[in-house]
Amino acid sequence: MNSIITVKNLNFSFGKTQILKDINFQVEEGDYVAIVGPNGSGKTTLIKILLGLIDSYEGEIKFKQGIVDKNLIGYLPQNIMERDRLFPATVKEIVATGLLSQKGIFKFYSDEDYKKVDNILKKLRIEDLKDRKIGSLSGGQLQRTLLARALVSNPKILFLDEPTSALDPKIREDFYNILNEINREGITIIFVSHDIFSIRKYVNKVLYLNREIIFYGSYDEFQSSEEMAKYFGLY
Numbered sequence: 001m002n003s004i005i006t007v008k009n010l011n012f013s014f015g016k017t018q019i020l021k022d023i024n025f026q027v028e029e030g031d032y033v034a035i036v037g038p039n040g041s042g043k044t045t046l047i048k049i050l051l052g053l054i055d056s057y058e059g060e061i062k063f064k065q066g067i068v069d070k071n072l073i074g075y076l077p078q079n080i081m082e083r084d085r086l087f088p089a090t091v092k093e094i095v096a097t098g099l100l101s102q103k104g105i106f107k108f109y110s111d112e113d114y115k116k117v118d119n120i121l122k123k124l125r126i127e128d129l130k131d132r133k134i135g136s137l138s139g140g141q142l143q144r145t146l147l148a149r150a151l152v153s154n155p156k157i158l159f160l161d162e163p164t165s166a167l168d169p170k171i172r173e174d175f176y177n178i179l180n181e182i183n184r185e186g187i188t189i190i191f192v193s194h195d196i197f198s199i200r201k202y203v204n205k206v207l208y209l210n211r212e213i214i215f216y217g218s219y220d221e222f223q224s225s226e227e228m229a230k231y232f233g234l235y
């Protein structure tokens with residue numbers, strides 16, 4: 001198997017409270033994994049650890065060679081601060097910031113960078129928003145702009161933390177379709193969601209977390225399991 005992420009014996013506590021207990025799993029290249037679980041079950045904490053935003057954990061996290069050194073990881077957070085929305089930047093400028101981590105200390109954008117920005121805006125079908133201030137965007141337009149920022153550097157893995165909670169059903173469906181296209185092009189997706197019913201047609205694996213892993217396997221197995229029924233209160 002061609003694992004892109006391997007997590008072994010991961011344990012993490014905030015103070016005296018253990019948040020993640022003995023977590024072991026592997027993600028294969030091209031997987032589309034939904035992380036589900038009740039509020040406070042450690043989903044965001046797990047994503048933050050995988051992103052390197054929390055480093056005081058025990059255990060081992062291994063990415064496929066080159067993924068971390070070449071910054072081939074994209075991240076779409078749960079939401080952005082309202083004050084960030086007031087920042088007087090345009091869509092084009094915000095998307096370009098997604099290239100900063102791959103540049104040296106002289107962080108000037110080249111023509112090639114702007115070409116990358118144009119390409120991703122086109123791909124996500126928001127090129128007409130290019131010069132709009134982010135404060136003037138609708139929720140769905142803002143979410144696509146943030147997705148463009150996460151994808152402009154051409155990552156191999158994309159992490160998303162509950163990115164559709166504020167979107168209406170139609171816009172949410174469009175967003176899922178775009179993610180599905182991206183996944184079919186080979187990007188591995190790890191998606192934290194309470195909305196498993198919407199993404200079930202896209203994901204190939206489900207990780208059900210409640211501080212420890214209760215279930216990790218294919219969606220089909222998950223669907224027919226006791227864990228699924230319990231999770232959705234059907235059991």
Ligand SMILES: Nc1ncnc2c1ncn2[C@@H]1O[C@H](COP(=O)(O)OP(=O)(O)OP(=O)(O)O)[C@@H](O)[C@H]1O
Binds near residue numbers: 039
């Ligand atoms: N900085 C922190 N200090 C102390 N405890 C924290 C901190 N951040 C999160 N926690 C606690 O860790 C636990 C797991 O939180 P986490 O945000 O990972 O859960 P989650 O599964 O993503 O929840 P939700 O579905 O509500 O977003 C919660 O009990 C939370 O209160």
